[in-house]
Amino acid sequence: MAGRALEGRTALVTGGSRGIGRAIAERLGRDGAVVAVGYAREKDAAAEVVDGIRAAGGRAFALPAALGWHGDAVALWEAFDERIVEHAPTGGVDIIVNNAGIGRSADLANLTEEGFDEVFAVNVRAPFFIVKHGLERLRDGGRIINISSGLARVAMPEIMAYGSTKGALDTFTLNLAKELGPRGITVNSVAPGIIDTDVNASWLRGNPAAAAHAASLSALGRVGQPEDISGVVAFLASDDARWVTGRVVDATGGSAL
Template identity: 60%
Template sequence: MSGLNGKTALVTGASRGIGRSVAARLAADGALVAVHYGANEAAAKETVDAIEAAGGRAFAFRTELGLPGDAEALWAAFDERIGEHSDRPGLDILVNNAGILVEGSISEVDPEGYDKVFAVNAKAPYFIIKHGLERLRDGGRIINISSGVTRVAYPPMTAYAASKGALNTLTLTLAQTLGARGITVNAVTPGIIETDIAPYLADPETRKAISAFSVFDRIGQTDDVSGLVAFLASDDSRWVTGQIIDATGGTGLGL
């Protein structure tokens, strides 16, 4: 596919999991992909190497999110590297994928955990978008990776769900704000996805029980999400904005 030829995309948290799959898909569709990572340089390099081996274009850069000034640092690092790979500054597609999980019910999460999950999952995307708007070209795309726990009540992830709920509301507000520039803003809410951060799926009984959550009776795969992100990044989605799109495989439909 070549629908994103000439486009530049930035995917946060793209060294593994959903972020890696999104980066690979956007590159396969023709985009130059900036692979952001927070700590794991080796994993980010694997992402870039895999993209290049498949004929795509990508580069990696590091900034840690959840710290004061993180958004400014991210854009400074992006600006420093983009000239090595493109003669056009700025970008067309921003995917806010990076996130952390703080588990616990409302009685179990302390202020430190609450502040940390909101700093990475809600505050960082807010300011990444704010400081990125001068770089994002008209007709661009902002895609926020949220979570299915914003649609169903799941007390063991109360703070995490609240942080992703804030991201959903930001999505709606920005869709209204940026419509005049032709920029679409949407969110995708994955359910349980098979990645290296879900080791509990190795247990057959757990896997069977979780598979049953979906109407398809299987565990979600990263490309189930990245395919949807690719659509939202494409010109075909130009009339879709302000949407919170469920990508849980129909989890909970029968309840």
């Protein structure tokens, strides 16, 4: 296993039990990182991801990480500190992937204040305070990767609150890159388009017309897969991306060109 790109590093992936987060956790594990697989409710799914990473020769552990309430980021890091010493005695973290998020929201007419607060709490406040409280643990030369969305630059009024959270996340990325650059820490966003995950399963899978339409939106003529995103994240986490920071990497397959 020697020589893997992320050997000797530790990564935290929030929302790592399924979909894009799962693919990211698995890829970083294959690349040699010790991976903390954050999950909110799906404990069994997170355990399955951990087992898969270990079966492939990697190292990982599940990390309870329910997000959306005040104090959740502090609780996440306290749990991380307790668990990491079993796998990396020096502690600390090298890679933070803010992937957890609420993937949908109501339109303007139907969005409640409670719904607005929830989507912003999980998609914006949680990453903000995960980074704030994680900085004392994040080593110089580290990586922060925020999972944004192509909807931060394309109008879709029926879920505008969701798109607005991703625009906020990209602004967070920009400012963090400036602030943390002196420590050699890079900060980037990755903006997926339509990805075949459980979040989109209800309208995408088993619906040939919907799948064909989704594929037609991409210049590459297909629907994205979680591995399409995990590869981009793996690059940004690696030394090869050391000169890339403050960017939003479009990973939509050329949608809405």
